[in-house]
Amino acid sequence: MERVPILKIGDILLVSIQVDMSDQTAIQLQEDLAERIVATGCHGVIIDITALDIVDSFVGRMLSTIASISKVLDAETVVVGMRPAVAITLVELGLSLNGIRTALNVERGMELIAATRADDGDVAFDDEDADPTATP
Amino acid sequence: MTTGLDLGTPATQAIRSDEDVVRVRQLVRTTAVAVRLSLVDQTKLVTAASELARNTLIYGGGGSAEVTTVADGRRRGVRIVFADQGPGIPDLDLALTDGYTTGGGLGLGLSGARRLVDDFDIKTAVGEGTAITITKWSR
Numbered sequence: 001m002e003r004v005p006i007l008k009i010g011d012i013l014l015v016s017i018q019v020d021m022s023d024q025t026a027i028q029l030q031e032d033l034a035e036r037i038v039a040t041g042c043h044g045v046i047i048d049i050t051a052l053d054i055v056d057s058f059v060g061r062m063l064s065t066i067a068s069i070s071k072v073l074d075a076e077t078v079v080v081g082m083r084p085a086v087a088i089t090l091v092e093l094g095l096s097l098n099g100i101r102t103a104l105n106v107e108r109g110m111e112l113i114a115a116t117r118a119d120d121g122d123v124a125f126d127d128e129d130a131d132p133t134a135t136p
Numbered sequence: 137m138t139t140g141l142d143l144g145t146p147a148t149q150a151i152r153s154d155e156d157v158v159r160v161r162q163l164v165r166t167t168a169v170a171v172r173l174s175l176v177d178q179t180k181l182v183t184a185a186s187e188l189a190r191n192t193l194i195y196g197g198g199g200s201a202e203v204t205t206v207a208d209g210r211r212r213g214v215r216i217v218f219a220d221q222g223p224g225i226p227d228l229d230l231a232l233t234d235g236y237t238t239g240g241g242l243g244l245g246l247s248g249a250r251r252l253v254d255d256f257d258i259k260t261a262v263g264e265g266t267a268i269t270i271t272k273w274s275r
Contacts, residue, residue, distance in 0.1 A: 020158050020161060020162065021158075022154040022155050022157065022158050023154040023157070023190070024154055053165070053178075053179065053182065054161070054179055054182050054183045054186060055183075056183050056186040056187055056190075057187060057241065057242045057244045057245055057248060058186075058190060058241070060242075061241070061242055083179075084176075085175045085176045085178075085179040086179060088176055088179070088180075089176070089179045089180050089183050089252065092180065092248075092251050092252055093183060093187075093244055093248035093249075093251065093252060094234055094244050094247065094248050094251070095242070095244060095248070
C-alpha cells in the first residue's frame with residue numbers, strides 16, 4: 001500500500017496527494033494526519049488535490065472527516081487545487097464537502113489559514129514582534 | 137436501455153480488492169481518452185466507475201468490470217458492465233435514493249453514478265447478483 005507524505009512548513013502541515021489512492025491509502029492518510037497534528041501542534045492543514053483527476057464519494061468523505069478531526073485538534077483544514085472538471089462532477093454526484101474550506105492554490109490556502117488564526121486572536125502569541133499590550 | 141454497436145474487444149478487470157478499484161479507474165480513464173470524451177465527461181465517467189466498482193467490491197463481494205468501446209452513428213462512447221454474484225438488491229427504488237446506504241457510506245454511489253452517465257441499466261436478483269451497465273457518449 002502506498003502512503004501519502006505529510007510535510008511540515010512552519011505552522012502548517014502540507015499534504016500533496018500525487019497518487020491515485022486506494023481506499024486503504026485514504027484511511028491511512030486520515031490516521032497519519034491526526035497523529036502529525038498532535039505531534040507537531042500545527043494549526044493548519046493544507047490538502048493539495050491538484051494532481052487528483054477524480055474525487056469520488058469515498059475521497060470526498062475522507063476530506064470531510066479530516067476537516068472534522070483537525071477541527072477537534074485545533075487545526076484548520078483547507079483543500080486547495082481542485083480541478084474544474086472535478087468540481088463539476090462533485091456537484092453532480094451530490095457531494096457537499098461539509099466543513100471543508102477551499103482555496104484555489106497552496107499560497108491562498110496559507111493566507112486563508114493565517115487570516116483565520118488572526119481572527120481567532122491567536123496570532124499574537126506566535127509572532128515575536130507583536131506586542132500584546134500595544135494600542136493601535 | 138443500452139444502444140449502439142460494440143467496437144473492439146472488451147477489456148475485463150477483476151474486482152477483488154480496493155487496489156482493483158484503482159485499476160478499474162485507470163482502465164476506464166484510458167478508454168475514455170481513446171474515444172475522445174471531453175475532460176469533464178472523462179471525469180464524470182471515471183467517478184461513476186469508481187463508485188460502482190467499490191459497490192461491486194463491498195456489497196457484491198467482488199466481481200468484475202468489463203469495459204468496451206461502442207459506437208452509435210457518429211457518436212462513440214464507453215460502456216462498462218459491473219457484475220457480481222452477490223446478494224442482489226431487494227429494493228431497487230430505495231437503493232437508488234440519495235442518501236440511502238446499508239454500508240455506512242454516504243449513500244451517493246448508485247444514485248450519484250446514475251446522474252453522471254448517459255445510459256444506466258441495472259439488473260438484479262436477490263441471491264443471484266447484480267449487473268449494472270453504464271454508457272457515456274461523446275458529444
